[in-house]
Amino acid sequence: xxxxxxxxxxxxxxxxxxxxxxxxxxxxxxxxxxxxxxxxxxxxxxxxxxxxxxxxxxxxxxxxxxxxxxxxxxxxxxxxxxxxxxxxxxxxxxxxxxxxxxxxxxxxxxxxxxxxxxxxxxxxxxxxxxxxxxxxxxxxxxxxxxxxxxxxxxxxxxxxxxxxxxxxxxxxxxx
Numbered sequence: 001x002x003x004x005x006x007x008x009x010x011x012x013x014x015x016x017x018x019x020x021x022x023x024x025x026x027x028x029x030x031x032x033x034x035x036x037x038x039x040x041x042x043x044x045x046x047x048x049x050x051x052x053x054x055x056x057x058x059x060x061x062x063x064x065x066x067x068x069x070x071x072x073x074x075x076x077x078x079x080x081x082x083x084x085x086x087x088x089x090x091x092x093x094x095x096x097x098x099x100x101x102x103x104x105x106x107x108x109x110x111x112x113x114x115x116x117x118x119x120x121x122x123x124x125x126x127x128x129x130x131x132x133x134x135x136x137x138x139x140x141x142x143x144x145x146x147x148x149x150x151x152x153x154x155x156x157x158x159x160x161x162x163x164x165x166x167x168x169x170x171x172x173x174x175x
Contacts, residue, residue: 006078007061017075017140019065028062068133069160072153075140083150084157091154102162110169118173122166129159 008015011027035054064070076083102121109117132155139149 007065007074010058010061011065013065015075015078017068017072018137019071021066024062024065028058031058068136069153069156072136072140072149072156076146076149076153079146081146081150083153090151091158092151095155095158099158099162103165106162106165106169110172113173115170115173118166118169122163125159125163125166129156129163132156132159 006015008019011024011031013019013023013027032055035051035058064074073083102125105117105121108114109121132152136149136152136156139145139152
C-alpha cells in the first residue's frame, strides 16, 4: 500500500463529491479487515506499527469522506484551496441576513417553547442544506468551479451549525 494515495485512491473510489456511500462503507470495512492491528499481534513491532498507521489512515479517510462538509473541504484541499482559511470569509450578504433571521427564529421558538416552530425551522433548514449540498456536487463534479465550491462548503457548514442549534433548542424546550 502507498501512503501517498488520496483518500479516494485508498478506497478505490472515483474522486467525486457525489460518492456512493454504500461503496465507501464496503471499501472501508474491507480495508480495515486487512490492516486492523489485531491481525498483526503476532508480527514484528515494525509490522504492527505499519498496520496501526494504515488503520489510522483508513479511519481518517473514512471519517473525511463520509461527511459532506469534510469531503468538500478535502476535495478543495487536493486542489490547493482551503475554503475554511481565516482569510476566506466571503459569504453573500443575503445568505448572512437569512442566517441571522433563522437564528432569531430559533431563539424565539426556544424562548416561547414553540416546538411546532422548531419543527418548521428544522424542516426548512434541512431542505436548504440539501439544496446547497446538491449545488456543491455540481460545482465540484460537473463545472469544476472551486470558487463556487468554496462558498458552498462554507454555506453548508453554516447550515450544519443552524441545524445543530435547532437540536439544542429542542433539548432546552424539554428541560
